[in-house]
Amino acid sequence: MTDPRDDITAERRRELLDAALAFADLCAETTASIVRSGFVVSKKADASLVTTADVETERSFRKLVEERFPEMGVLGEELGEHNKGADFRWIIDPIDGTAEFARNLPWYGCIIGLHYKGLPLLGVIDHQGMGIRSHAAYGLGAFANGERLTIDDCGPGEAGAEARIGLPSLAGFLKPADSRAVFNAVVDVYPNFRTFQTCYAHTLTATGGLDAAMEWETPLWDLAATQILIEEAGGSFRYVNNSDVTGEKHFYSAVFGRPALVERMSEIMEDAL
Amino acid sequence: MTDPRDDITAERRRELLDAALAFADLCAETTASIVRSGFVVSKKADASLVTTADVETERSFRKLVEERFPEMGVLGEELGEHNKGADFRWIIDPIDGTAEFARNLPWYGCIIGLHYKGLPLLGVIDHQGMGIRSHAAYGLGAFANGERLTIDDCGPGEAGAEARIGLPSLAGFLKPADSRAVFNAVVDVYPNFRTFQTCYAHTLTATGGLDAAMEWETPLWDLAATQILIEEAGGSFRYVNNSDVTGEKHFYSAVFGRPALVERMSEIMEDAL
Numbered sequence: 041m042t043d044p045r046d047d048i049t050a051e052r053r054r055e056l057l058d059a060a061l062a063f064a065d066l067c068a069e070t071t072a073s074i075v076r077s078g079f080v081v082s083k084k085a086d087a088s089l090v091t092t093a094d095v096e097t098e099r100s101f102r103k104l105v106e107e108r109f110p111e112m113g114v115l116g117e118e119l120g121e122h123n124k125g126a127d128f129r130w131i132i133d134p135i136d137g138t139a140e141f142a143r144n145l146p147w148y149g150c151i152i153g154l155h156y157k158g159l160p161l162l163g164v165i166d167h168q169g170m171g172i173r174s175h176a177a178y179g180l181g182a183f184a185n186g187e188r189l190t191i192d193d194c195g196p197g198e199a200g201a202e203a204r205i206g207l208p209s210l211a212g213f214l215k216p217a218d219s220r221a222v223f224n225a226v227v228d229v230y231p232n233f234r235t236f237q238t239c240y241a242h243t244l245t246a247t248g249g250l251d252a253a254m255e256w257e258t259p260l261w262d263l264a265a266t267q268i269l270i271e272e273a274g275g276s277f278r279y280v281n282n283s284d285v286t287g288e289k290h291f292y293s294a295v296f297g298r299p300a301l302v303e304r305m306s307e308i309m310e311d312a313l
Numbered sequence: 314m315t316d317p318r319d320d321i322t323a324e325r326r327r328e329l330l331d332a333a334l335a336f337a338d339l340c341a342e343t344t345a346s347i348v349r350s351g352f353v354v355s356k357k358a359d360a361s362l363v364t365t366a367d368v369e370t371e372r373s374f375r376k377l378v379e380e381r382f383p384e385m386g387v388l389g390e391e392l393g394e395h396n397k398g399a400d401f402r403w404i405i406d407p408i409d410g411t412a413e414f415a416r417n418l419p420w421y422g423c424i425i426g427l428h429y430k431g432l433p434l435l436g437v438i439d440h441q442g443m444g445i446r447s448h449a450a451y452g453l454g455a456f457a458n459g460e461r462l463t464i465d466d467c468g469p470g471e472a473g474a475e476a477r478i479g480l481p482s483l484a485g486f487l488k489p490a491d492s493r494a495v496f497n498a499v500v501d502v503y504p505n506f507r508t509f510q511t512c513y514a515h516t517l518t519a520t521g522g523l524d525a526a527m528e529w530e531t532p533l534w535d536l537a538a539t540q541i542l543i544e545e546a547g548g549s550f551r552y553v554n555n556s557d558v559t560g561e562k563h564f565y566s567a568v569f570g571r572p573a574l575v576e577r578m579s580e581i582m583e584d585a586l
Binding site: 139143144145146170201204209210211214227228231232233234235236237244248249 | 412418419500501505506507509517
């Protein structure tokens with residue numbers, strides 16, 4: 041079976057990646073300028089937080105995409121979908137971790153992904169508060185601050201209880217349905233976990249701070265850059281709970297990181313449902 | 314009842330604080346120079362990690378204290394107790410969060426406390442990897458990077474399930490005894506928790522990133538600076554599980570932060586035992 045992404049030449053993928061990195065620069069500038077001038081925090085209909093920085097950053101991004109790639113689609117957390125059904129689909133979460141951002145905690149991130157026919161072509165996760173940007177593109181490798189990333193599989197004994205995994209806090213398993221059984225099953229086997237509530241857990245998985253991480257019933261934009269980042273570094277990415285990137289679900293669950301851990305964690309998650 | 318710390322003049326407390334801040338500078342330099350030249354990670358008898366950076370940083374600190382305050386006691390994580398029973402007792406954890414430090418994660422911290430007759434007189438928590446240093450001294454206020462810290466009590470509805478608390482991961486509740494009932498009871502009421510495994514949770518509680526935090530059965534040096542930092546900022550600090558700072562237990566459990574939350578969390582913890 042051929043991968044449709046092979047139809048995009050490496051040169052074109054490099055061009056698109058350069059565009060994504062330039063877009064990430066602009067998003068970072070927009071967010072920083074709004075932080076300097078002061079931002080307003082409010083609650084959305086689902087009780088999650090949004091700030092004027094989220095909205096303005098996404099608006100800047102969409103303007104750039106619509107100018108440079110008017111034929112492509114854009115899906116964003118704050119401002120909906122444009123050109124639905126286009127082969128190329130930019131996906132943005134302008135500030136992932138708005139609750140952390142609103143408390144001046146630095147591990148929020150700007151997520152930018154470009155998918156082609158439902159498959160991830162490239163991704164950028166920028167943590168300007170931490171000074172870390174990671175990126176990857178199909179066939180071109182994964183990098184953080186210019187350094188090539190490699191996720192090794194687990195050696196003997198490394199997929200056991202000592203492994204350090206990232207997962208949402210229990211609050212992340214109580215909506216949209218009560219899935220605390222999944223949380224309990226995972227932490228029972230992997231008690232040495234860390235909670236993040238932002239894509240910083242994804243970056244840490246790609247850069248070696250965590251052995252694996254998972255997200256539970258989260259919107260597509262939260263995972264828009266993660267699969268390509270992890271896979272290009274040599275790790276595994278797996279959707280669980282009948283999630284499917286090519287479908288049109290509202291929420292997606294996934295586990296990613298060192299391959300043996302991903303396999304074991306996905307079994308634990310599926311069994312707990 | 315008079316507080317023995319009132320016998321130490323404010324001028325003397327300021328001098329001691331200046332000394333502690335100078336010691337923290339030296340500890341940060343020692344750690345940084347060992348990071349630059351490369352450090353070795355090994356396992357201690359209790360299976361926790363230690364690096365050459367931990368040992369060298371503590372050695373530098375003890376040398377300074379013994380030169381400048383030869384009559385005072387020193388208790389450190391890596392090198393034991395000196396002048397046991399002295400009225401003044403310096404306490405250091407040179408690198409709190411060695412496991413994070415060994416993975417190049419920036420939220421480890423150097424903890425320095427000075428206790429007088431068993432009560433905390435001053436404390437410094439330095440996160441050089443994050444560029445944040447907090448400090449406090451009895452009667453002189455609490456500060457982070459020069460800014461005065463204030464912990465407000467909870468307003469209406471702020472001590473409920475939405476509160477953001479910090480606690481160790483489940484692994485921190487499995488030793489020395491299995492206390493997972495405490496973990497479960499706390500996260501059941503406060504599902505929006507974050508895990509840190511380092512004193513960064515203490516700094517975040519003092520600086521507003523967390524509403525409250527707790528430690529479970531941890532050595533005294535992990536809490537050496539926390540009580541004075543929290544109390545001088547206007548928050549509450551409470552030992553639970555029969556811990557007592559003036560005693561000679563091996564492990565201490567405590568909860569600290571916004572007063573109404575500390576009260577409720579300490580009840581939950583005691584009830585779960």
